[in-house]
Amino acid sequence: MHIYPQTDSRHFPHNEIHCDLLVAGGGLAGLCAALAAARDGLKVTLVQDRPVLGGNASSEVRLWANGASSHMGNNNRWAREGGIMGEILEENVWRNKEGNPVIFDLLLLDLAQRQSGLTLLLNTALFEVDSQDGRIASVRGFNAINETFYQIHASQFCDATGDGVLGYLAGAEYRLGAEELDELDEKMAPGEHFGHQLGHSIYFYTKRTGQPVRFIPPSFALDDITAIPRYKRLTSTLNGCDLWWLEWGGRLDTVHDSETIKWELWKIVWGVWDHIKNSGEFPDADDLTIEWVGTIPGKRESRRFMGDYLLCQQDIIEQRDHYDAVAYGGWSIDLHPADGVYSSHDGCRQFHSKGTYTIPWRSLYSKSIDNLLLTGRLISATHVAFGSARVMCTCGVLGEVVGRAAALCHQHRLTPRQLAQPQQIPLLQQRLLHSGCYIPRQRLEDPALGAAVSVSSEYQPGQLAASGEWQPLNERMALLLPLRAGESLPEIGLLLRATRPQRLRVRLMESVRTGNYTPDCEVASQWLEVSGPEQRYSLVFPYRSERDQYLFIALEDEPQIEIALTDQQLPGVMTVFNSLNPRVAKHTRQVADGDYGVDEFDFWLPRRRPHQILPALTFTPALRCYPPENLVNGALRPEQQSNGWVPDPQDLHPTIEWRWPQPCRIDAMTLLFDNDFDNAMETVQMGHHCVVSPHCVTHYRLLADGEPLLEVTENHLSVCEHRFAQPIEVSRITLEVLASAGALPVVYGLHITAGMEA
Template structure:
């Protein structure tokens, strides 16, 4: 028993922690930043003011993680973010395809605590900053409410990923709050004062069927008159969780300092809504439902945005402007909400999509006036309009990874963040990011240390795609469908499809490509054909006159006609996809985007895949095979489909697919990196939304690596991850490395995007 005499005052216990990088904020941006840096060998302190990691994705808020894929509701094919955030989402899919938010907490925490270079401080809030005479941050004081310890965190570099920009605010970093005018940055979509200049907070609830009647007595603070919510008729007994994203409030208030007031108003709304569902008599199906969970902290959208050396703006997104210092990308729609939120007469959101993904430059990720301060997450240097797209968690996490790798280079070179803008340093940063699994549009991995570049390559087989065989599966041509195929330069083969017509009719067929190589909006019409069909089965041959100037995807489009059914194929192949001109209202996709003339947004059609178990390819034959699936793809520097599949794909008939990497002289190999296909087109929403499988059907599950004597160097069974990094216990001396893979299934041939081999 400890008895301490009375004192006039006391101080909390203090601990000093020194590291290379302090990251304030444990949402996905801060988490991915910390993991990326730690894996490259620097010491990181990760500070999170909540009991769990993940921010808005955690069980405290329960919003699904999304980024450029946008629920598969846009034209951004194969655009799911790579690197650490991909690893987290793939892991969550494997462990948690049902979308349990509590399990997602464990997935994220597991990734962090597995890194020995990370010191994690949960329930710890940054409260004070000490600066050096040169305006750099010297240390951050933080307090943990659970153990009453005050921490002094010292480092040469800091990253603010706190959402509200706590560290940036305390350090005096320049920031903005509210919308820029239309004139300042030339953004035609800049909102009016009537619409509002800030997005609000949201708070969700979950319900549960108990199997017996449940009464509900509302608390005194519940909203009494549900008709005060203009969209009250949209409430129903089936939707819960982040499907109710539009329960939003606070855009007219200070979204930092009035958060508690905003939370109370959201509680009033949620409990008033539940009272309406349970007690209005309009929802008899809710009789057995109970209110299982209500959020205790709101999910925040917008507050401070900090100024860097470049401010991302609407034109960057819509025009897909290229930046030489690109380190990340976005692809969510420009998604602005009325400031009055759930109390607004206006629609809950106003989404306008770009034709493809866009660059986010490095200059947007550090402070223009606090020299050793990075930003990550929704607080980076963007305009209010661009923020509407860049704010989502997949994009935020992707930027966090860029900052983590930038911090590594800053430590290695002993420079401050802005110094990485120099051409050669920027190239080094981009190459490190790409090697770690982060795709940057338009950039390729050019790694001189990769021994595969010195080797000759061969394979037991290479896919020569001459047919996607039909099955008994027929689908009505409603909506319109297009088959995406990777075509090489020059003439196209003759395509053959079979159409089943219920009456004499005509089938409209188009050949389209994209106006920008590497994007997937089929906005260039090359040829049109009208094919007369008889009742019954029709064999249709399509001979196009077009000669392609370069390798690219072509879209063979079959316009909507409910009198026609087309045959589809169960065969799925890496880099081959069918897309549909269907509607996805959740992301404001109504088949075609038709914006007003004066807001600076493009009009175009949406062509999107169907989710598995649907999404089969069109059954089609080619007079000459498509041959862009060769083994040379494993060293072309791109590890996902872009303007081509970028993968070695084995022939389906190959019983033992293998590729060989051979050198004229023995090589010393310590590290091998393999990159597989986990379907970058699938969004992998982290919570609420279930998934039909827990392993992507294209992913190689089982493989063996052998040396030149046939000895097994490494063997893996049950793989499900995109990137496999193999660190051998002892360096391997060999003139040949053979990778033997198994086909994922009889309907999916084995594919490998990339192989990297290093001496260290």
């Protein structure tokens, strides 16, 4: 029993925290930043104003996280995010392939809670910044749940709040709305009619009960559904998270008017549900009920802070590679009308680039505040460029970048601007690549520190046996095949049949830009006279490649012809179709209905597992696309080449050996495996076919100078880092591949950390 007598006043307790890095905001960007910095040795405090992590991906909003892979709906092959963001996606599919948002919350909380060096403060809102001489010294926050004030001192600060709370309070330069056309000549600059900001959305889940459910709308529900010009697109079969276009608020202050926007969105959602349940137009909705409605809006856009570089439309469409490229994007430039659901425009205007683009380090720190890092959706970008870079998996990659950068700035006593200098930025780029954080068109230098590599075998596919299944050529179909500089394309054999004699045109195509997967240049073509019954046909193109690249062997659509399929799978080789993914495009070809400064090109899309197919093929001579030298070329995934090593299918005990001429002192090592970097792995709602991709190494053993070092079972990650409490000194590391997830195992490399902090 405690009795507290009356006093004149009382005060809530105050806690002081000292750390190396304060990360404000616990969305995917903030979490990745905090994890990266803590893993690189910093003492980190992560402050989140909500009870869970994940931001728009959390159970409070329930939007699926996506990024450069764009629902596998554009030409960005093998583009899923790597590093910590990739780890989160892979871990979620392993634990939660059904896409339960509550389990995703749990995964994120687990990652933060078990990370040494990371202090997590949930339900804590920052409200004051102490700045001195162009630097932030400390911040103050309040947790209304435990009634505690916090003062947090740090040497570096990362703003991942989405709205830029730290930057705003510290007085940093920022922008709201869209730039005018004449500032940067961005032809997608929206103008006043379309509107200068993206709005908010509130999502909902539905379920069938098996019995009639009535719905009585609240007094504030929208009563005139025709106020929504797109209301005829409403159906009873869509889940509420598919209705992302139930959006509003782009004409208001998307920070300070958020409560007004929320109430209008509730009005819209309940009006839509009233229409579905009570209009009589959807009799199959009789047994439907709403299971969940968001209580906070999913916010798309607010403040964007100024760095030393302003990312713009041309960076994306022209796929500019910056000297300080540290991250990448690949979502379309996706702009929404500011009037949202009440607009007569389509719900979005989307234009894709022909491949991925890079994001410079100079966009990820404040030009106003010396020690303020920027990540997530408040980076230095125009409204148009932001339309692509804002998606959550891209934001997660940007989070890891600033976390790793903060550690380097701490270790080398650099400011973020000093780190951006040409002589310094390779420190960050190489650190990111070393940790498995992919950067397009960049490679890790000497990943195994000069080791010689030998393998037990090498797979050289010559024949892919027919399975008995046939695929009609109802749409244009292409084989995406790697070829090395100086190599000639092998003779390719196909099994075809037709209901009657037909001619089939086959085109050899390549991408103009190295590293792209958009076949925008025809090199040669050949006609096949398909006589009717099953028969093998040969494709012979006298072509020698001048560069490492992927080629397209494209078959025109001819429904009367069928091609034989195989059950085998080739890593880094796939079949794509000139087809449509309605989530990200309206046509099988990107077509601009105006002068928007974008390219027109065909979409060539794979099919999602388990619907992927590969033709039954012969190669003469056999393909040599999985040699052991791939293990030390510094590539992290297929790009221009397959870049992986694959053992022969008859090799029952695949092994790799890395050998040094002198003993090597190793602090840590990172193995890179395959987990289908082309699979989008959206976080919630979508669901996935399998918990780990078939080519992933699931069971392996490492030996040091022939003695067992460690063994891992049930691996499901593409990046596996092993740090040692005490450095080990070895002359030889051996990897024994003991099992895969069902297909040929793939190994991309072993990254060695020696003589430095891991």
